[in-house]
Amino acid sequence: MAAFVNALHQAPIGEAYTGLSSEELDRRIAAAKERLGRDLVILGHHYQRDDVIAFADHRGDSLKLARIAAELDARYIVFCGVHFMAETADILTADEQIVVLPDLNAGCSMADMAAIEDVEVCWDLLTEQFGDTIIPVTYVNSTAAIKAFVGQRGGLVCTSSNAEKVFAYAWAQKKRILFLPDEHLGRNTGAAFGLSLSEMAVYDPQEMALAYPHGEGDPRLILWKGHCSVHQRFEPHHVHEVRRRYPGIRVLVHPECRYETVQLADACGSTEFIIRTVKQAPPGTKWAIGTEHNLVNRLAQEHPEQFILSLNERICPCLTMNRIDRPHLLWALENLVAGTPHNVIRVEPEVARWARVAIDRMLALA
Template structure:
């Protein structure tokens, strides 16, 4: 069956798409994109696999893709090659007559799943009873729309790893304390970068509904939610030491979702965009051990052969949920759009979307 025939006959089952040879997948994706023209935009997160990124109209980190989504006007269909919370953000920021589609609904985020609305409500009740109205809630964009709405309705805002320090500074001007969720490591590393001692940070455990004081019991300025990224926490201090021993003169560059101890041992830390720019701007011959998602590290190594680039921990796998988006799912999504049967539309209910949009726009206005 040719690419033209497939568009005429309509989409088949996902099982049949998975059986297609690589060349036909690429050909039919290109054909579908041409057929949809300006009605379609494909957004791809930097952590996506290379064969999907190759078909993206825009690639970026969470902040970049949020900005792009907010400014899309002509596209009727926005196919988001990322994970669920990113597609929710795109739906929140686009108009009602635009459709956001996630090629695989199983592409989620374990970190985002570590905070649900009921748990956050319980936390808020406990900490406001103890600390009064001195707290502003701040959530990482790696969170569900309902959590963003909770934050937005209580005067708070969202944050990305690209603008974390700026948002923290803004939040601490507004209130004495921050409740930061769901990633304790980004919160701890950002707080430390803003000059807040570890002794002024505590951790809220949603399972035990208790505040923990791993750094000493002092009056907290930052209350960290007990959540983490299952990929970035696998880059440990021992990996930093091993990289330096194996490759003398190597620079260690990690994402701030890594643990505080790993970040402190690294030469540099920063967002996905920061990592990309650091490599792009480095002179030929620079050696890097990079602690972030494998797809991005491997892509940087391929795009910059003039530098030596390895993963800080070569034994870990790529982000499994991000990697659920593949070419069979992408092609299936595109051909269903053409057939008039779009699948996996992401819809955030208006009552949640309104408050979540407030939280996101507060962030965008100061970023």
């Protein structure tokens, strides 16, 4: 019988897996994949560690993996990513398909910053103040409950790849957008549309109130006070310092970075945009990249003809993403081989139905 789990709680997998040598881990993972054959697809997010991403059948950012998940017919989908990504895969796949997250402790601190109870309070306060002028938009880095909340209220999901397209759609529906849970992606996307900072307010769930950090006005964009713990640590002084140390270097950052950092960068875009930009650059190009370390290091290895480093070399990789390691991947796969799936991610049917509405609205814009 499958062990269905929606809460983030991972039982220890034991020395039988954590004590294996690197060679034995690789051998047994490969053997399990071969045993499962066409019944198995492994999805890997770009931020995964190299020794895990090596076993992925498909790799990508959130948007790409969401599209792939929607088209898969494999019996088992093992998601090497974080919890909200596995939830999204479950929402987009058939009921008989099983989505597994190798380590349930692989959560997302950003997604955790928007609890459904707090969002409901926020919505009541905002609609009381602004009436029926708001459409909610949630970043894919959010729980299924938040996606469902948005879907029920005419809103939709976005990723960093398509945020501008989603914002254009949303503003065609209503005067204001409530964007959650990442204020930096929201602010940077609003600025790309030419909104002034004074047209953006910030809702703080701790204070249960709106703040106007750039002067009170009539907000077109209301930002939830949340952030990515990795991308927020790329700061303006890092841009100035890297340019001082490496004249001629180009700064390429993710839109989850601070507005002030993005304004100083040479280019800003999603994970797929960053990868594509580096791939298309001529030999000898120098890059300081503001995104997760695993991806930056992989790009440096794959493009030795270019000079690539992290914009801030003193930060750690995404800690929750890195909880997916080979011992947990092997443990998950061998449980599938034994016919006893563990860490199965199931979204409640009613939540899944409305979350699917929000996701489909996004996918229809492609």
